[in-house]
Structure formats: C-alpha cells, structure tokens
Amino acid sequence: MADVQVYKKSTAEFNLGQRRARKSMRGQIMMFSLMIFLTIMSFSMVMAYQADVIGFSKYLIIPTLMLFAAVQVGLQLYYFMHMNEKGHGIPQMFMYTGVILAFTVVLTFSTIIWW
Amino acid sequence: MSSVAQKRGFGATLWDWLTTVDHKKIGILYLLGGGFFFVVGGIEAMIIRVQLLTPNNDLVSAGIFNQIITMHGTTMIFLAAMPILIGFMNAIMPLQIGARDVAFPFLNSLGFWMFFFGGVFLNISWFFGQVPDAGWTSYASLAMASEGHGVDFYAIGLQIAGGGTLLGGINFLVTIINMRAPGMTYMRMPLFTWTTFVASAMILFAFPPLTVGLFLLTFERMFGANFFDPTMGGNTIIWEHIFWIFGHPEVYILILPAFGIFSEIFSIFSRKRLFGYSAMVFATVLIGFLGFMVWAHHMFTVGLGPTANAIFSVATMAIAIPTGVKIFNWLLTIWGGSIKVTTPMLWALAFIPTFVMGGVTGVMLGTAPLDYQLHDTYFVVAHFHYVIVGGTVFGIIAGTHLYWPKMFGTMLNEALGKVTFWFFFIGFHLTFLIQHWLGFWGMPRRVFTYMDGQGWNSANVISSVGALFMAIGITIMVYNIIVTSIKNVRVANDPWGDGRTLEWAIESPPVFYNFAQTPLVRGLDTVYIEKMEGNLSGITPAEPVQDIHMPNGSFIPFMLSLGLFIAGFGAMFRTEEPWGMAVLIIGLVWTFAAMAMRSLKDDLGFYVKKEDILKDMKRKGGQK
Numbered sequence A: 001m002a003d004v005q006v007y008k009k010s011t012a013e014f015n016l017g018q019r020r021a022r023k024s025m026r027g028q029i030m031m032f033s034l035m036i037f038l039t040i041m042s043f044s045m046v047m048a049y050q051a052d053v054i055g056f057s058k059y060l061i062i063p064t065l066m067l068f069a070a071v072q073v074g075l076q077l078y079y080f081m082h083m084n085e086k087g088h089g090i091p092q093m094f095m096y097t098g099v100i101l102a103f104t105v106v107l108t109f110s111t112i113i114w115w
Numbered sequence B: 001m002s003s004v005a006q007k008r009g010f011g012a013t014l015w016d017w018l019t020t021v022d023h024k025k026i027g028i029l030y031l032l033g034g035g036f037f038f039v040v041g042g043i044e045a046m047i048i049r050v051q052l053l054t055p056n057n058d059l060v061s062a063g064i065f066n067q068i069i070t071m072h073g074t075t076m077i078f079l080a081a082m083p084i085l086i087g088f089m090n091a092i093m094p095l096q097i098g099a100r101d102v103a104f105p106f107l108n109s110l111g112f113w114m115f116f117f118g119g120v121f122l123n124i125s126w127f128f129g130q131v132p133d134a135g136w137t138s139y140a141s142l143a144m145a146s147e148g149h150g151v152d153f154y155a156i157g158l159q160i161a162g163g164g165t166l167l168g169g170i171n172f173l174v175t176i177i178n179m180r181a182p183g184m185t186y187m188r189m190p191l192f193t194w195t196t197f198v199a200s201a202m203i204l205f206a207f208p209p210l211t212v213g214l215f216l217l218t219f220e221r222m223f224g225a226n227f228f229d230p231t232m233g234g235n236t237i238i239w240e241h242i243f244w245i246f247g248h249p250e251v252y253i254l255i256l257p258a259f260g261i262f263s264e265i266f267s268i269f270s271r272k273r274l275f276g277y278s279a280m281v282f283a284t285v286l287i288g289f290l291g292f293m294v295w296a297h298h299m300f301t302v303g304l305g306p307t308a309n310a311i312f313s314v315a316t317m318a319i320a321i322p323t324g325v326k327i328f329n330w331l332l333t334i335w336g337g338s339i340k341v342t343t344p345m346l347w348a349l350a351f352i353p354t355f356v357m358g359g360v361t362g363v364m365l366g367t368a369p370l371d372y373q374l375h376d377t378y379f380v381v382a383h384f385h386y387v388i389v390g391g392t393v394f395g396i397i398a399g400t401h402l403y404w405p406k407m408f409g410t411m412l413n414e415a416l417g418k419v420t421f422w423f424f425f426i427g428f429h430l431t432f433l434i435q436h437w438l439g440f441w442g443m444p445r446r447v448f449t450y451m452d453g454q455g456w457n458s459a460n461v462i463s464s465v466g467a468l469f470m471a472i473g474i475t476i477m478v479y480n481i482i483v484t485s486i487k488n489v490r491v492a493n494d495p496w497g498d499g500r501t502l503e504w505a506i507e508s509p510p511v512f513y514n515f516a517q518t519p520l521v522r523g524l525d526t527v528y529i530e531k532m533e534g535n536l537s538g539i540t541p542a543e544p545v546q547d548i549h550m551p552n553g554s555f556i557p558f559m560l561s562l563g564l565f566i567a568g569f570g571a572m573f574r575t576e577e578p579w580g581m582a583v584l585i586i587g588l589v590w591t592f593a594a595m596a597m598r599s600l601k602d603d604l605g606f607y608v609k610k611e612d613i614l615k616d617m618k619r620k621g622g623q624k
C-alpha cells in the first residue's frame, strides 16, 4: 500500500474551516426551518380545504402544493446535498438537462395522449 | 505481479479474458462480440435479399421472414453497431485523455458481460424456434399478437443487454469528467473523446425510457398486465412514444462516435488541425440535445394532429443545421491539407457524400406531409441505411483499420483494405440507392414478397446483387484480419506517422497501465505540439516514475450476468413449465449473491512497483 500522508492544518486554515462550517450550519438550520414551515403550511391548507373553509378551493391548493414541493426539492438539493457549493457544475448540468427532457416528455404526453 | 509478458497456458489465458477489467481488453472483447453479431446480422440480411430477389419467392415463409427482419434490425443496432463503437470507446478514449484506466473498471466489465449474455439470450430464440417477429421497434399491437416466446426473448434479452450499455455509458461519463490528465481541459479533448462523452450522456438519458418500455412489455406479456391493451383501458400508442423517446436518441448514439472517428481521420490524414474545433464541439452537444426533441417524427402518420406534427417537423429539421456545420468543417479540414489516401481516409472521404444523402432524405421524411407518402415504404429503408451504414458502419470499418495497430500491434494490409472498400462502397450504393425509387414506386417495407408486374423486379435484383458485393467486401476484410494476425508483424507507436493525440505516443498495444508517467497536456493535438517543438517522444510527463495503483481482475461480472441470463429463462417459462419458477428464483438469487460478494469482499487492487515500470521503460527503449 502506498504511504498514507498525514496533513497538519495551520491555525489559520483551521479557523477558516471552522468559520465555513459554522456558516453552512447556519444556512442549513435556516433552510430546515423554512422547510418545516412549508410543510406545516401544506398540511394546514389541506386541512382547511377538508374543513370547508371559504377560499381554499382545489384549484388554489393543488398548484400551491406543487410549487411548495418544487421549492422543497430545490432546498434539499442546494442546501442539504451541497449543490450550492463549488465544483457541482457538471452534476447541475446533467440534472437540469434531465429536468428539461422529462418536462418535454410530460408536456407532450399530456397534450397529445392524455388530453 | 510483473508486467513482463509471460508464456501462459490456454486455461490461464481464457481465465484472464473472462476476468479482465482492463479497458483495452474489454475493448477487444466488445469488438469480437460485436463483430460476431455483425456477421450473424449480415447473414440474416443476405437471406432477406435472396428472398426478395424475385417476385413470389418462397425461400422463406412470411412468418420466418418477419423473424429474420426483426432479428436483423435488433442484432445490427443493439448487438453489432453499438457494442463495436463502445469497444472503440473503451480501447481508445482513456488513452486519448491520458488516463491509466477507466473510472469504474468493474462496471465496465459488467457492462460487457451483460451485453454478451443479453445478445446470446436473444439469439438462443433461434434454437427454440420461437423468434421475435414484431420488428426491431416491436410495436405493442404486433408484440401482443405475437405467439410463442419470440417477443419475450426480445424484451428480456434487450433488457439485459441494455442494462450493460447503460453501465458502459455511466462509466465513460465519469471517466471523462474525472480522469483527464493534467492540462487536458474540456476544450482540449480530441473529438472522439467529445463524441464519446455526448453519446454516453445520451445513453444515460435514453436507455432508462427503453428500460421502462421493455419492463411494461415484459409485464404485459408474461405477468398479465394491460398497459397497451385498449380493450383493458391501456393505450397501444404509449409504447410507440416510449420506444421512440429512446429510439431517436439511439440513432444519434450510433452516429456520434462515428463522427468522432471520422474527425480524427480527417485531421490525421490531411495532416492539419481539425477545422473549427469549437464549432465541432458545439455542434456535437447540440445534436445530442436536439436528438431528444424529435422522436415523434417516427409517428407522423399515427394521427397526433397537425400541431404536434408541425412542431416535431420543425424540431427535426433543426438537427440538420449542426449536422451541416460538421460536414462543412470536415470539408475545410481536408481543404488545403496534405492528404494521404489511406484505407481509413478512403472510408472517411466516401462517408461525406453518402451521409449527406442520408441526411437529405431524412429532412424529406421530416416533412410531415411528404412522410404520409413515404412512411413505411422502402424510401425509409433507404434513408436509414444511408445514415447507419454510410455513417456508422463506414465509421466502424474505418476505425477498425485506423485503430487496429493500436489495439493489436499489427497493421491491416492496406491493399486488401482498399479492395474491401471498393466492394463494400459500390455494393452499398447498388443495394440502397435504388431503394429510394422502390419507395417512390410504392413498395412497402417489411413485406416478405411481392407480385410480378408492378415494376419492382429489376430494382430488387439490383439491390440483391449489391448486397452480394458488400458480403464479398466484408469477407475480404475478415480474411485480411486473419492473415494479419497470423503474420503478426509488430508495429511501432505511431504506424500512420501522423498521429496527433496521446494514444499515438505510447506503444501498440500499450502496457496495461497505459502511461508509465501521466502526461502533461499542453494543447489540442498535444502530441503534435510536442513533436513540433522537438520532443520526439510526443509526451511531457507530469509526474516522476512512481508506483501505480491498478484494479484486480474479477470473475463476478461474468457470474452476475449469467445469473440474469438464467433468471430470464425462468421468467419466460414460469407458468408453463414446472421448473420455471424455480429457475427464476435460482437466477435471481445467483445474481444477488454475486452482488453481495462484490459488496462484502474488499478488493483494494494492487500496486505496480516502480522498479517494474522502470524495467518496462528500458525494454521499450529498443522500440522505435
């Protein structure tokens, strides 16, 4: 086996690392609260609809739910799966390509097969 | 383990090939496997042409004819063209980017064995006498009506082989993204590497739809589901969409690597840098992307409605633009070059007009109103043979001649190569040019015979004679390969004398770790740059000689694929044979056991010691 190299960080590097970790932690907690908030909103909307509260129609709730879901996926990917950090250009390119292709397919299917 | 070649017995050699994870050997395996299926598909093609030689011929029955055309198309596309191209990608691409290996050597080998067992599974159908007969597109209404196990062989065989292709594609993507030598930026990658990259990305996005489609078909036929049966609330058109969402990208997966090979050839044998490199890269990526937006041009006559037809028609024609960009760049690469007409160059030169003709008929077919006239006639057959044979197969044969020395260390005979070319080239145009007119005259595709007195007789005779010429050409090539291998005259690093990219700066064939020292890349056509600056070795090392880490071989990929192969039979005979269910379970358990073995056993690979590398380098000192 090759030699295992042990690398010792300098104090400055160590502090920088700490600061970065703290910043990322702050971001994650904020986003986590936001996600919980969105989830509570979603559930209360549905409950409001079931309790026949005026103004909560299906046509309002379903698109809103979809929107919230999309936001949640984005937050999940960017904050918890670290896509907001450097060096994720290629995965981003592939994911967006996939999203565009899937969107075309769904659009076509829903307009010419399932309509 | 020493890298010095040792004499070994047959058993040891066989074991070595069964367990290899070396991308160069896997490349050779793909070439052999794909070459074998190419010959099988070719024999099927000859039977088709003999059957159509005269009107009212009864050489084969209508049913067997359907089986033969189905197997011809399926074999040629999935088991010949694509694997051979993947073989070249394996053998050459890592060398071009200065890598010692691919990113996932184990997956790579698994990809090969899945392709191999999938292909064998499909072709075993001949021995059961129940052969797929619903066309290579296997449209659901036909597939559901097909009796016996024919279409089951298609669904399961392609599922296994397709899984292998997907693994191969992922492996190439990660290799190109992560394993380029220092200095090898994206915009310095040789065009063949670029086309490998884009084709692999297309595999990544196109094969999952195929997997889904085949999965639905399997369940429809073998497990009582009703996805495509309108009487049960299904929709038979869904299959067509799913198949072509995969199918159109698939044809570009077939053509892009061939474009890459031709780009290398034009630049090597015009002894010029490729004209408009960045435009070429952009066109490749654009073709890859647009390739996903046009699938419904195969379905114009299904009745999607004028709006859908118009949109897909325009999108289809858009692809002609980047393709045209490429054609002009190749022409301008040749322009003013100091041209050497070698065998690969001959194929490349013939490719341009041939492929352009195929592209033009493609645009004609992309015109929805005209397609109502031409759909399902011989015109379509002519179109796709002009692009697939004139593009992909020409590219494969050109690549075989070009890269043979790099893969095997011997040089195919140039004179025989040119004889092959002329037979094949003339035969090809004889066979398929006239089929455009056959289409105009109304001859439908996929008919097993035709009546006398419709004016189709002599055209069909011409077509069949051409097929004979092609067969002679291929036979000469096989003869050439055999003779060359027996003579075994070894060649130096760059037998063509004008290699511009890294693979030509290392010996033929390369040592198993490719580069004793990882090269430093200083620009596009890096070897050419080095040589122009007086560095005759063509490589500036980026590191001192040091131990190299390499992966161990493994027998697990073979066993894993075998498990899937066995499970396939079980799934097929599950209900009608008492042993069916047991075989299905045994196969699946076998597969999972192989997976578990891979996961649980740590295999850290081994190191090639510095002393051995130095010894190898000294030994090579004797070579030119």
Ligand code: HEM
Pocket: B137, B251, B252, B254, B255, B297, B298, B316, B317, B319, B320, B323, B358, B359, B360, B361, B362, B363, B364, B365, B366, B367, B371, B374, B375, B376, B380, B383, B384, B387, B388, B391, B392
């Ligand atoms: C300018 C580029 C191209 C255009 C506009 C084009 C257009 C078309 C259209 C409209 C069809 C459907 C015809 C019909 O069934 O009525 C078709 C069929 C086909 N094309 Fe192309 N094509 C192009 C390039 C290619 C290339 C590069 C390949 C493969 C290397 C290819 C392979 C095929 C195949 C295999 C079929 C027949 C599929 C089948 O029904 O069995 N095409 N093409």
Ligand SMILES: [Cu+2]
Pocket: B247, B248, B251, B294, B295, B297, B298
């Ligand atoms: Cu197409």
